[in-house]
Amino acid sequence: MTSTSDHPTPSSDEGTGDHAIIARQAIVDESRAVFGYELFDRSTAHHAHTAASDAALLFNALSYAGSEALVGRKTVFINCTHDSLVGGHLELIHPDKVVLEIPTLGPQATAEDIANRLPTFDALRQRGFRLAFNQNTLLPAYVSWLQHAAFIKLDLTAFKPELSGPLVKHVRLHAPKAQIVAEKVETAEQHERMALLGVKLFQGYWFAQPAIVKAKTIRPSQATIIQLINLVRQQASTADIEDLLKKDPTLSFNLLRFINSSGFGLSCEVTSFRHAVMILGLKKLFRWAALLLTTSRKDGAPAAVGQTAVVRGRLMELLAAELLPPEECDNAFVVGVFSLLDAMLGVPMDRALESVALPDSVQDALLHNRGVFAPFLDLTRACESGDDEAFARCADALHLSNHQVNMAHMNALIWAESLAAE
Template sequence: MSSSTAPEAPATETAEDSGNLAIIARQAIVDEHRAVYGYELFDRSTASDAHTAASDAALLFNALSYAGSEALVGRKTVFINCTHDSLAGGHLELIHPEKVVLEVPTLPDGATAEDIEGRIATLDALRQRGFRLAFNQQALRRGYAGWLPLAAFIKLDMTAFKPEVAEPLVKFARMHTPQAQIVAEKVETAEQYERMAQLGVKLFQGYWFAHPSLVKAQTIRPSQATIIQLINLVRKQASTAEIEDLLKKDPTLSFNLLRFINSSGFGLSCEITSFRHAVMILGLKKLFRWAALLMTTSRQGGTPPAVGQTAVVRGRLMELLAAELLPPEECDNAFVVGVFSLLDAMLGVPIDRALESVALPEPVLDALLRNEGVFAPFLELTKACESGDDEAFARTADALHLSNHQVNMAHLQALAWAESLGEE
């Protein structure tokens, strides 16, 4: 049976050399009407199937920061498998808990009653914060009775029990977790689906509905040196202005922050389009968590220095030119236009695709996508300064009523400013 969410690619693919790709598999969880209720996410960015606290954090971070969470999960519920170590991880503070179901495994065989009871405080704290918890049928065993009042979902693995056990198992789950929804998972045949549907189960997951599909996204990661700079600023309780300065110096850092804070998983009701606003909304504690996670998922190097340097010069030059003619609040947007005008080169994809996953004001998009609006002539003039195109330089400078001296001085200042960044 096919699902309304057709697979983009076979889920058995792995990324032997994924480069700057974040590869996330999702499998639909559907209701009794076959409508998508949510998606379970799996990390496919590496060939390894190792499931660790670090991989849990990386999966959530990549899902929110890189894959464009609107395209990945829309407004559906996200189910994430967790290790017990990851449940205490700071990365969970970065997401909107109402969007996420944490799938919590039972402990390995041989765990003592004290071990099992000892996990309840962490699980309850997560539930109090708004996360919903899902347990598998192993949690229906006697030793886990203390966990069951915390369950929002019980997942029953159709491959783990015989058909005749289905009815007593569903009845037992309902009796001991009346507040929880039952999910029949690994449903592979019509018979399995019909059997569970007749028992009143409303949620289903498995190959009979949809194989996992892959969502791939080109990523753009700052250098680790830049991220360390940010972490150091946060640790010394730097001002918003100091942090904003660093964001303005590194287009990859600012791009990632705007994309992350505007992801559906972060849970904001309005789009954030300025660096200062993003820093104020996050606060130092969450900014530290974000930077630490960004560092763990980034490789050495990042964007080629020449491209990043050119982008920064563009941003600063546009900011300085705009300051001659536009209100101060527009200068920040001019900077963003310049810095993000090279996202296509940084990501290796067309500019319209590069901008899909970051929230920007409409005038900024007008300039970057359509070469229109108030910032378009500033961008054209900036490019003319780079290329040495005298005709374009004269035409655009004249159109903006800027003298050669004004533009040349601004260009020298922008070059000097960008050069100084590498000396800090």
């Protein structure tokens, strides 16, 4: 596995607050094109590598850091503990996207301990995961593991240069289907030696040092997440779950961003809450919510800006119901609830929307203030401003009376207050 010298540690101001900090190091092919990235969790300094940290790393990579910016469409290599190999978090990702790096067992492991891991490896491969092992798996005791290897990583700092040839030959004899990755490549001589032996994948400082990706995160309140978990456990209807998603913009934002990440492996974009719930299904929705709960902060209560976003969403939904077809009302809600996403994330709106899939009509309203929802958003903002002239102008543009708008605004405020009180 990659040593601590390859793992950058966060500075004293990192790993706190609302940031997911993930390091990545490129794995390159013989032409130095990026084949994939190995990811390391840097959100907490000096933390132990556990099944929970494995789950958090994958979850943060997909839900928070914006997997397109982090790894694009490249293969992701994740270090795993044996406990994490049977974790529910693996059900949330597309197997084609991830290689699981698996360590050998401790020095006290018996032949029975080693053999007992084989059914787990077989089940993971049946689901489509590829497994990577290090050179310790070339020891005689682990020969049974090699049939499951898609990759063997050879740490060039772990053996003398003259052993390179015999080790490569051993891999090809006992794991003929496995690709060899030469890691900890730090010099041109090391690269050339392994390349002459036919190795085609390389990782190390000679090519790229691990780079830090620090992403702003917004996390729902734990109380809201627990409500979602309870709904799922009660096998609530899609409509009930959709109602809860409408309650908390941070919850719905994270769900849409997660389900549209490259790690989830969908061929089409999901742009509505109902569609997301139906595609994810109750079992995976439970897994997602449980992981979200474990990675959320205890003081993660929605700020005032989140409350305002909920009011906007409901107000736009009510106003749209006066003039637009029913199927457009959900999109009107999304426009309102995401209209403050830039404030919630602390980044420009165009950047905020890069990590979540939304219909073109919604994007047009949020980014360019145009399209069918733009006049509704203008009116919603006018309701907050106290500017009577702007209010009258926006209401007239939609041919809505003051009474209609004021009643809708009052109902939206009451609805948002009732949600906050639950």
